[in-house]
Amino acid sequence: MFLTLQTNDKRPIYQQITDGIKSLIAGGNLREGMMLPSVRQVAGDLGVNLNTVAVAYRQLQDEGFVTVRHGSGAVIASRTARRIDEADIYQPLRTALTQLLLSGLTGREIEETVRLELALLQQKGGAQ
């Protein structure tokens, strides 16, 4: 199981880690009860500060995706977020759709793109 980070990504590293893990959870690669490596291990392997990874894990914990057990590391808790805030979900979607429209794609092309991306995400993890 690998977490891939794009080096030219504009998002902060902690956000990339959070999003990457969420994507693996959504795709079914990371299932409930599976353990994540320790903050120290991830930070050491990536060559980033401990706090960067700790912030990512804390965010995942706040959203209910992982449970951090003292001394035994982080465990995947759930495939769904604890708090589903409509604004949190729909606002990024609206922003992305706006970007796609502004880039000149038609409604049909956008629908097709979204369908393909979703299929890719589900296929990658064998999610149902």
Add this chain to the structure above:
Amino acid sequence: MNAPTEFEWMILSSTLLIFLVIVYGLVKYLWKQPLQNGPGYFLGIEVPEDFYEGSGKVWLKSYRAMLVALHLILAVFFGICFASRRLDLIPLCGFWALLDVVAMLAFHAWTRHRLGANPPVRAAAIALESRRLGDYINWPLEALSAGFIAISWWFLLRADGMRIDLLSPLLMTWATLVLPSKILLVRSGSPLSAERAEEHFRYQDALRRIGISQLNAWGWGCVVMLFGVALGRNCSPAVIPFLRWTVVGVFLAIFATMIFTVFSGMRLAATVGRDLRPPGSFATPFGRGAWIWKSRSFMIWYIIWVSGIVALVLYAQFR
């Protein structure tokens, strides 16, 4: 000139064997090490395709000249020791190992400085698998090793009435203290190239396991010597020659295991690492990652450990 004593024969045969093994390692593995990761790399550093048709030849020649020079130094040192029958100087050849490591590291650093313009990778990956110490370190064996050391010291300290020189047992005990480096090796990691991440992960894991098995072999070699010395101090003089040869036999068996481990590890690393990027060899915006040689904790431990050995050897020679 007197005929060599039994002790001298023992030292002579062991040294010769060790030297032959070192030469075998040089010819079979070290000579080709710059090409271990394929023709696209020099000592694990990515190089242009036509590198070995141009400046690469000079780099390869320099590397091999350094190897030859290092091994000549060892050969000359052994020659002087045997010609002058100063076998007590043989332990000083430990400094050659130090010189060898320092020279290799310096050459690596110089190469990285001059050739290390590796293009940063577009994507880096890390494995989301926990590395637990117990998956790599055999704790019962570690406990057994500690038990042997404790028993050896008990033997040494209960040898009343004998003038005990504790310096060499202390040196052997110090040399066995490689557990911290095993722990650091388990904890060290480096970003994986996102292309063929699975293969890079296996390669990195293989290197980690090879390193630990080599440290195990080294540690057990020292434990056996210490135990042999401790037993020798507690046995009657009639038993000592037999004991000495037994300890030498066991030590040589462990040495053979160590050499086998080292060579099979090098072969495995060359096979698994073919055309893969070695750990820590490429730049990412996140840093190179703390692979063992770049880990500050490892360097601190290594300096303390080597300094201890050097100090004890020097004190033993010149007190």
